[in-house]
Amino acid sequence: MLALAYHWPPDVGRGMDVAEFAEWVKRAERVLKARGGL
Structure with a gap:
């Protein structure tokens, strides 16, 4: 989940x-x- 948060687009708000x-x-x-993380 941290990986997803890291890649979250900055303009999502x-x-x-x-x-x-x-x-x-x-x-x-x-x-x-x-990255083999999935």
Whole structure:
């Protein structure tokens, strides 16, 4: 969970739309898999 918090986009507070959030999730999953953390 700390890894997710670390990768959380800094502008999340402004309210991301659904497509934007889905794109971020996919990107975060790729990063975590690449690090072997998933």
